[in-house]
Amino acid sequence: MLVPAFAQDAGGSHAASPAGKRIFSTTCAGCHGLDGRGGERAPSITSSPRIRRLSDKALSNIISNGVPGTGMPAFHSLSATQVQSLVSHIRSLQGKTESRVVPGDAARGKEIFFGKGECSSCHSFAGQGGFLGPDLTAYGAASSAKQIQDAILNSNRIVPTGYKSGVATTRDGSTVEGVVRNEDNFSVQLQSQDGAFHFFQKSDLQKFEYSKQPLMPSNYGQRLSQDELNDLVSFLMSTTAEHDKVTSKKSPTQDDAE
Helix, strand or coil, X not given: CCCCCCCCCCCCCCCCCHHHHHHHHHHCHHHHCCCCCCCCCCCCCCCCHHHHCCCHHHHHHHHXXXXXXXXXXXXXXXXXXXXXXXXXXXXXXXXXXXXXXXXXXXXXXXXHHHCCCCHHHCCEECCEECCCCCCCCCHHHHCCHHHHHHHHHCCCCCCCCXXXXXXXXXXXXXXXXXXXXXXXXXXXXXXXXXXXXXXEEHHHEEEEEEXXXXXXXXXXXXXXXXXXXXXXXXXXXXXXXXXXXXXXXXXXXXXXXX
């Protein structure tokens, strides 16, 4: 099977492809999700460093020929032009369509992440921080500054599977609250804020219910100023600075010159 011989550099610039978006929606989204962030059936193809480093040729080859021994099938029915459009759309999901402008100061944003913002109480970044929320090390790799800020401020955010919180009430009336790590028809496993895992048979519980409010605060618009939000967003985007062209709106400082 021949694959399109176009740009070899995974970090190249790609124009958004409406045709690729349509193909992705019908062919790939069922496993990888419409946003490419993955799910129970397939991994994220937007934030995975390994996938982001693949050249366009290598990515095209995977699409056309699949990955033996995995759940990734071969799409021999797609023409070279269709594969090229699909790769362009995947690159757009990865934030590789154009140079990205960070709105603030990443160094100050790091201080907010691990300090005032208390983000690290639940989230980890580069191996540091909490465990109750998703690892955000590569989160900024596939998102624009606006998308990241909207996610921080959106009080009606959708909590991903594996990070929803719940409360188990035992027959003696005691309660255990934590993140629902595993659940089936007969049992549930919670991880509490101290890191401990609690396994319950549902038949032994008085009741079990999901929390109505997500663990992530919904008042960052009040807790942080706009400048602080810009700095926090810039920090979350900074992890991809070595691989993507990221330009700051801030003027160069004396430290930068040194």
